[in-house]
Structure formats: structure tokens, C-alpha cells
Amino acid sequence: LLPKVLAGKRVLLTAGPTFEALDPVRGLTNSSSGKMGFALARACAAAGAQVTLVAGPVSLATPRGVRRMDVQSAAQMREAVLQALPGQDIFIGVAAVADYRPRQTAAHKIKKGTSSLTLELDANPDIIAEVAARSDAPFCVGFAAESRDLATYAEGKRVGKKLGLVVGNLIQDGLGGDTNAVTLFDATGAHVLPPADKSEVARGIVAHIAALMETPHGQ
């Protein structure tokens, strides 16, 4: 049996990609299976937490005991997060949120016929940065999936978005698969977790979060 290191805690997570519609059948999205976020939701529940999972479009079963809210776009993900936020102790943003959305969504299917098509995009809100900036912010954990310079970008996100912890991984080590190799970046430095399947990595992340929350000032 796993130690209940998050007993009595409420945890809110985002997972999966977002989908930003261009028309009724097309859209912009990120490549994200949702497996790491779902594994973390499961690990948090197993550690005794009350878990709410805001999921983008993924085909994964809801972990036992987890409350799930399904969304498509970043705007919908933000709404769901803000709705579920009151009373949360921990927010973990695992979702691969699309950075931009089409300025317009066509009501009907866009027809081909022109030799080129220009899309106008607007920046999406940064959900975790908004949550972390609140006066009643829970302990915030972000993810950084990078193709290079992991430590620099992950540390930049931790400081820039005011997060207690950033879980960094190189895209080639984790995307889509069942295993992952991550490094945890917190105020004390970088901590490498051994490469393992995503459920094992999730348990390591949960243990680290629980330990950080026990230290004075939480981070």
C-alpha cells in the first residue's frame, strides 16, 4: 500500500492537449496523449487526495475516484479551472495548452479553392500563470516539455510563472510513450528522477510535492 502523503489535500490538474477550432471539423492542437497527467491524477488519488482533473480531448479512462471535467479549448480549460479552484491546495498544470487560437471559427467547413490561406491567431491565456498570480494561489506545479536546453527553460518557467515546482522532460524522452525521464526543478535546485514508467514517475513527483509542502513556506 502507498503512503497517504496527500491525505486531506485537494488537488486540481489539467491534462491532455487543447483543441482550438477553425471550423466544425478542423482545428489547431498540440501533440499530447494525456498519459502523464492521468497518471499523476491517479497517483494523487492513491496518495489520499481529493482530485479534480480538467481534461482536454484524450481517449483515456478516468482514474478511480477522480472527478473529471472534459473541455476542448484553452478558454474552456481556463473556465473549468477557475470554477474548480476555490479550496484547492495544489494545482498541477500538465496540459499542453495551445499557445494560440484562430481569431475566427468558421460556422461551416472551410472550402479549398485558393492557392494559399492565411490564419490569424490570438494568444491564449496562460492558465497556470494566472492561477499562481492569485493571492489565494494553491501550491502550483508546472511542466516543461522541451526539445533542448531543458534546465534553462524549466527554471525560466518556474521563476517567470511563480511556480513552486516545474517538472521538466525532454520531448524525445516522454512524448506519447508509457515511460518518462524527468528532472524536478524547485527553489533548492534540480532533482533527477530515474527513468521509469509514467505511473512510477507520477509517484515520485507526488512524493516530492508532499515533501515540499511540509517544508516551511511550502517552497
Ligand code: C5P
Ligand atoms: O507551454 P509552456 O511550456 O509554457 O507550459 C508550461 C506550463 O504552463 C505547463 O504546466 C502548462 O500546462 C502551463 N500552461 C498553461 N496555460 C498555457 C500554457 C501553458 O497553464 N496557456
